[in-house]
Amino acid sequence: MLHLVLHDEQFAWLRSLSTMIARIDDIVDTDELISSESVQNAFREAHRLIKFGGTGDFQDKYYEALQDSPDVVMAHAEVSRVLPASGGSAASP
Numbered sequence: 404m405l406h407l408v409l410h411d412e413q414f415a416w417l418r419s420l421s422t423m424i425a426r427i428d429d430i431v432d433t434d435e436l437i438s439s440e441s442v443q444n445a446f447r448e449a450h451r452l453i454k455f456g457g458t459g460d461f462q463d464k465y466y467e468a469l470q471d472s473p474d475v476v477m478a479h480a481e482v483s484r485v486l487p488a489s490g491g492s493a494a495s496p
Contacts, residue, residue, distance in 0.1 A: 419452060420461055
């Protein structure tokens with residue numbers, strides 16, 4: 404299954420999301436203190452991936468899902484609450 408996700412063209416659209424998740428996992432799994440810069444970079448990457456009006460396989464599928472599913476819209480709204488408009492640091496609850 405992992406081989407399919409990593410190499411099959413039907414899953415190519417997931418690679419940018421998978422890459423972002425792997426980077427966040429690397430940051431969280433370290434034994435070292437997590438730097439503010441690492442956290443801000445992770446937020447910027449997430450913001451860029453789901454908030455910018457960019458083009459690409461992931462964005463195309465993501466925007467299609469937003470149009471097709473109220474659940475995706477609600478999840479997007481929840482994530483948007485914690486992503487600052489600038490893509491910098493997290494907003495306070």
